[in-house]
Amino acid sequence: MAVFTAVSLDDLTHWIEQFPLGKAIAIKGIASGIENSNFFITTERGEFVLTIFENLTFEQLPFYLQLMRHLAERGVLVPAPVANAQGELVVPLHGKPAAIVSKLDGTSQMQPQPLHCAAVGAxxxxxxxxxxxxxxSQPNLRGLDWWTETTPKVLPFLSSDNAALLRAEMAFQHAFATGEAYARLARGPVHADLFRNNVMFDGDRLTGFFDFYFAGCDTWLFDLAVTVNDWCIVPETGVLDAARVRAMLDAYHAVRPFTADEAASWHAMLRAAALRFWLSRLYDFYLPREAEMLTPHDPSHFERILRERIATPAPGLFA
Structure with a gap:
């Protein structure tokens, strides 16, 4: 992702000796994203990903890395964290927490078809x-509490029309989150950021999910809504593509059937997922941090998606 903390091959050479990966051969910064400093590294044992965490703390990080290990042990295709000689998954580098995980094969599928969406849904x-x-257990750190905290920070930068939209949607989401149906939704650890660039395919074969550093405990339906809002849309308009939505929902439902409360909450949850990323993009755009290779995402993309979700009924969870 964006590089806030530079790491040279000389820096890596000595630091990596504590890991069972052999000598460091090469390191290259990863330009996409805006949260952590990420690098592809090559060692005598293969290719890996090094992440230096710019916001998450040593105390928070075991949740993410242990979750990845837990999922990998149960057959979910995710990167495997690499422990050092002391069994630690998080170790300091340049005074900040850092971790190494295995590198997934394949490339991101940026023009998904229904078969790709079905594989992701399952x-x-x-x-x-x-x-x-x-x-x-750890809450979703970009959930409703964060939205509430962040809204007054970005409102001064918005047009009167967008400010009214944000205030109205926050009121809607607060009411939704206090409802009885919401309280009954199934929940647990979720990825919470499963965009197309966080999934790898080798041809049409899904090879894994990565970048779990927004994960937290939330409703499973929110996780699915985040995913649908990126994988199943016409990017220029935010309109949902019915064939891709149906493929993803049906594949998910075949593995873990939806409940009636989830069906009743689906439209509101798609709005919640759009709001979460509109807010985070507004924050990153108007209140940016300095970083090498940092290009903030355009907030208007998720503004369009949110307006479209409010205006248009979504395909239902059940076919």
Missing amino acids: MVAQMHLAARDFPL
Whole structure:
């Protein structure tokens, strides 16, 4: 992702000696994303991904890395964290927490078809079920509390029309989150950021999900809504593509059937997922942090999606 903390091959050479990966051969910064400093590294044992965490703390990180290990042990296709000689998954580098995980094969599928969406939907359901017995718990740090905290920070930058939209949607989401149906929704650890660039395919074969560093405990339906809002849309308009939506929902439902409360909450949850990323993009755009290779995402993309979700009924969870 964006590089906030530079790491040279010389830096890596000595630091990596604590891991069972052999000598460091090469390192290259990863330009996409805006949260952490990420690098592809090559060692005598293969290719890996090094992440230096710019916001998450040493205390928070075990949740993410242990979750990835838990899922991998249960057959979910995710990167495997690499422990050092002391069994630690998180170790300091340049005074910040850092971790190494295996590199997935394949490339991101940026023009998904229904078969890709079906593969993702089935794996999301498998991931949710596999994490049911995960012993650690941490809230979604970009959930409703964060939306409430962030809204007044970005409102001064918005047009009167967009400010009215944000205030109205926050009121809607607060009311939705206090409802009885919402309280009954199934929940547990979720990825919460499963965009197309966080999934790998080798041809039409799904090879894995990665970048779990927005994961937290939330409703499974929210996780699916985030995914649908990226995988199943016409990017220029935000309109949902019915064939891709149906493929993803049916594949998920075949693994983990939806409930009546989830069906009743689906439209509101699609709006919640759009709001979450509109807010985060507004924050990153108007209140950016300095970083090498940092290009904030355009907030208007999720503004369009949110307006479209409010205006147009979504395809139902059940065919």
